[in-house]
Amino acid sequence: MKLRPFKELMAMTQEKVDAALAPMRARKVKAQAELEMAKLDERMAVTEAEIQEICSKKDINFDSLIKKLDEFALTERRKKQYTKIINELFPE
Secondary structure (H helix, E strand, O other), X not given: OOOOOHHHHHHXXXXXXHHHHHHHHHHHHHHHXXXXXXXHHXXXXXXXXXXXXXHHOOXXXXXXXXXXXXXXXHHHHHHHXXXXXXXXXXXX
């Protein structure tokens, strides 16, 4: 890495600095969104296991089952929204 001359650095406006840092900031934001998607994947897996557990009991609590199915559907919808947002904000 070569350092820029101090005079050149002082001449840079904040807009130029922001433009130079934009690619790194974009990667950081995309990584944060992908981390959130991974958390949603984990939540979906846990919820699915809980649904299977409720269904395997001798006496099924249908209210709990419906709540878990709703939770799963909402998480699945959020994941689709994250995917859409990532694809629109960070086209490849």
